[in-house]
Amino acid sequence: MQFLSRCSGRSSLLALALTLAGCAVSPTDSPADRSYEVAEVGSFHVGGRQVTLAGLPSREIVFTEGAAPRKVDPNGDFETGQMYAQFVRLKNPRARYPLLMWHGGGLAGTTWETKPDGAPGWQQFFLTQGHTVYVTDAVERGRASWSRYPEVYKTEPFFRTKQEGWELFRIGGAGSYDSDPAKRIAYPGTQFPVAAYDQFSKQGIPRWATNDAATQTAYDALVQKVCPCVIVVHSQGGNFAINAALHAPDKIKAIIAVEGSGAPDPDKVDISALKNIPFLFVWGDFIDQNTSWKQYIVAPNKFQKALRAQGGVADRLDLPQHGIKGNSHMLMMDRNSDQVAALVQAWMDKNGLMK
Amino acid sequence: MQFLSRCSGRSSLLALALTLAGCAVSPTDSPADRSYEVAEVGSFHVGGRQVTLAGLPSREIVFTEGAAPRKVDPNGDFETGQMYAQFVRLKNPRARYPLLMWHGGGLAGTTWETKPDGAPGWQQFFLTQGHTVYVTDAVERGRASWSRYPEVYKTEPFFRTKQEGWELFRIGGAGSYDSDPAKRIAYPGTQFPVAAYDQFSKQGIPRWATNDAATQTAYDALVQKVCPCVIVVHSQGGNFAINAALHAPDKIKAIIAVEGSGAPDPDKVDISALKNIPFLFVWGDFIDQNTSWKQYIVAPNKFQKALRAQGGVADRLDLPQHGIKGNSHMLMMDRNSDQVAALVQAWMDKNGLMK
Numbered sequence: 001m002q003f004l005s006r007c008s009g010r011s012s013l014l015a016l017a018l019t020l021a022g023c024a025v026s027p028t029d030s031p032a033d034r035s036y037e038v039a040e041v042g043s044f045h046v047g048g049r050q051v052t053l054a055g056l057p058s059r060e061i062v063f064t065e066g067a068a069p070r071k072v073d074p075n076g077d078f079e080t081g082q083m084y085a086q087f088v089r090l091k092n093p094r095a096r097y098p099l100l101m102w103h104g105g106g107l108a109g110t111t112w113e114t115k116p117d118g119a120p121g122w123q124q125f126f127l128t129q130g131h132t133v134y135v136t137d138a139v140e141r142g143r144a145s146w147s148r149y150p151e152v153y154k155t156e157p158f159f160r161t162k163q164e165g166w167e168l169f170r171i172g173g174a175g176s177y178d179s180d181p182a183k184r185i186a187y188p189g190t191q192f193p194v195a196a197y198d199q200f201s202k203q204g205i206p207r208w209a210t211n212d213a214a215t216q217t218a219y220d221a222l223v224q225k226v227c228p229c230v231i232v233v234h235s236q237g238g239n240f241a242i243n244a245a246l247h248a249p250d251k252i253k254a255i256i257a258v259e260g261s262g263a264p265d266p267d268k269v270d271i272s273a274l275k276n277i278p279f280l281f282v283w284g285d286f287i288d289q290n291t292s293w294k295q296y297i298v299a300p301n302k303f304q305k306a307l308r309a310q311g312g313v314a315d316r317l318d319l320p321q322h323g324i325k326g327n328s329h330m331l332m333m334d335r336n337s338d339q340v341a342a343l344v345q346a347w348m349d350k351n352g353l354m355k
Numbered sequence: 356m357q358f359l360s361r362c363s364g365r366s367s368l369l370a371l372a373l374t375l376a377g378c379a380v381s382p383t384d385s386p387a388d389r390s391y392e393v394a395e396v397g398s399f400h401v402g403g404r405q406v407t408l409a410g411l412p413s414r415e416i417v418f419t420e421g422a423a424p425r426k427v428d429p430n431g432d433f434e435t436g437q438m439y440a441q442f443v444r445l446k447n448p449r450a451r452y453p454l455l456m457w458h459g460g461g462l463a464g465t466t467w468e469t470k471p472d473g474a475p476g477w478q479q480f481f482l483t484q485g486h487t488v489y490v491t492d493a494v495e496r497g498r499a500s501w502s503r504y505p506e507v508y509k510t511e512p513f514f515r516t517k518q519e520g521w522e523l524f525r526i527g528g529a530g531s532y533d534s535d536p537a538k539r540i541a542y543p544g545t546q547f548p549v550a551a552y553d554q555f556s557k558q559g560i561p562r563w564a565t566n567d568a569a570t571q572t573a574y575d576a577l578v579q580k581v582c583p584c585v586i587v588v589h590s591q592g593g594n595f596a597i598n599a600a601l602h603a604p605d606k607i608k609a610i611i612a613v614e615g616s617g618a619p620d621p622d623k624v625d626i627s628a629l630k631n632i633p634f635l636f637v638w639g640d641f642i643d644q645n646t647s648w649k650q651y652i653v654a655p656n657k658f659q660k661a662l663r664a665q666g667g668v669a670d671r672l673d674l675p676q677h678g679i680k681g682n683s684h685m686l687m688m689d690r691n692s693d694q695v696a697a698l699v700q701a702w703m704d705k706n707g708l709m710k
Binding site: 037038039040041042043044050052061062067068070072073078082084086088091113123124127143147148158161164179198199202204206209295296299 | 386392393394395403405407416417425428431433434441446463464465468469473476482492497501502503513514516518553554556558559560616654
């Protein structure tokens with residue numbers, strides 16, 4: 001990886017050190033202290049189609065205390081397959097393109113908002129850096145809404161347990177979770193705000209394993225609607241972002257894959273269309289201590305290597321290799337999230353994504 | 356109802372006419388044209404508790420294309436009962452208190468955001484008027500997330516059909532909905548952007564009829580966290596807002612009930628604690644043409660009358676009686692939503708809610 005901060009033309013590690021020392025983000029640059037002029041906060045749904053149900057029995061329901069009961073016929077037309085996008089449009093953005101923030105599995109756009117410990121997250125960080133920001137909820141998640149199963153969605157949803165999140169998001173090792181917060185044992189030196197883990201768990205959203213095609217279709221429609229753009233994508237979203245770029249390579253000006261958990265196989269998919277899109281792959285700590293992540297990282301690593309072989313920009317920010325220890329899978333919520341965001345911002349500066 | 360615009364000390368109907376003529380909101384005040392200085396965009400979950408499931412069978416699932424399959428044990432700890440709040444905090448608000456925007460049944464906070472026709476909604480309107488705004492998703496809706504049933508929630512959810520929304524939200528009369536958008540027959544003179552009805556339907560969120568107590572508890576926790584405040588509340592939310600005020604009368608500085616569909620019975624509940632809280636009840640058109648609404652309006656009307664008998668401010672804005680015709684139940688999405696919002700803003704001005 002080559003890294004240049006905005007205020008230094010020097011090479012990789014020195015620039016990194018300068019950035020960490022506060023060059024790109026000074027203490028007065030804290031996202032909690034900066035304001036910005038907003039032209040509009042808004043949202044929309046994109047994608048989706050009408051589906052019709054028939055033959056289901058009626059029910060009578062009192063919906064509001066004090067209101068009269070109402071007979072409800074569940075049969076009829078519904079929308080399904082849409083996703084939700086919320087934007088904060090700056091009056092005078094410094095970034096050349098809007099920044100799209102795509103969440104990972106079992107979560108929604110809240111990933112990027114205020115952190116579970118109450119400190120500003122990456123949405124606020126990148127707003128203060130001059131990006132118009134779109135935070136989305138993928139199909140079936142959050143404000144995108146979800147559809148009846150098994151009539152529309154073909155399978156049952158899955159609800160992630162706190163234990164699974166604790167381990168899969170690499171906050172602690174196998175068996176270190178306990179129902180009692182006081183008895184949970186995190187990795188030594190974790191950057192995750194452990195006392196806020198239950199608060200984080202409130203962000204969890206049920207998910208289906210059978211909606212990937214609809215999700216991709218909606219993301220592709222989003223790209224057609226709001227891009228050219230830069231995408232910062234987390235975990236499960238990585239695959240969707242890479243496929244979106246394959247479907248519309250001229251619309252995507254950069255992809256920052258934060259712990260992307262999947263990627264197309266370059267032996268099976270022609271990825272040459274991506275060679276003009278700069279990629280940054282960001283990885284946290286403890287990956288080699290987690291059975292799942294040792295598997296998940298294989299495909300993205302192969303993809304990154306193939307991308308670089310095409311002559312494209314396929315940079316890598318392995319945080320522990322740069323002396324930044326203790327980051328979980330949810331590194332945008334970790335205590336040092338501003339530090340990591342500043343490195344991403346410096347990479348965007350270097351790659352000509354700012355005015 | 357007594358109405359005074361900001362720029363007039365004259366009496367009710369004349370002031371209303373001045374407001375409609377653009378006194379409080381001039382053409383250059385359009386929410387699409389104004390910007391505002393934001394200190395922070397952020398969010399949080401409030402309320403909720405841990406629940407533990409046991410004895411459910413395991414499943415093996417491939418969550419991301421290209422990723423390895425993973426065995427999933429659905430048993431364990433989960434959070435349930437939380438709600439979601441997103442804030443846009445102005446650097447220099449003109450309003451004395453933050454404005455909390457609470458949605459109605461089968462919907463989420465999107466109610467207040469960009470309208471289905473793409474024009475700015477009430478969130479943007481009140482931001483441009485100088486309010487720090489909190490838009491929430493109640494328990495089980497949108498980004499609040501929802502819980503497994505029947506293990507945690509005791510009943511099945513209900514999915515609103517497009518036909519039910521069309522009729523219940525008074526866009527058209529009974530039997531006027533058709534699966535084919537071209538064949539739907541709206542009320543003559545409707546202000547709802549009929550061509551955007553399918554787009555609006557994408558905002559629909561499944562709901563349960565058995566979570567009112569948890570929802571109220573979460574709203575009460577929200578009030579403790581962010582108030583003193585003013586609440587603008589729609590439809591099903593009306594009941595929650597009134598109960599929240601009964602539970603914390605000193606925290607609520609005003610309630611604007613937009614087509615609130617329920618209210619406590621003043622013959623059964625002591626509402627004297629509310630007499631210092633100004634209320635505005637806003638009603639759209641076509642109520643006397645709709646069987647459900649002729650029932651729903653009874654309880655709020657009785658409540659309003661009792662409130663006024665206590666000596667409190669219990670104003671009423673029956674739009675058709677003021678010459679504003681054609682508004683649906685979703686009046687914050689209607690074409691004349693800015694006009695109605697300006698009347699609400701004028702009422703807030705009059706009631707000393709602005710600096």
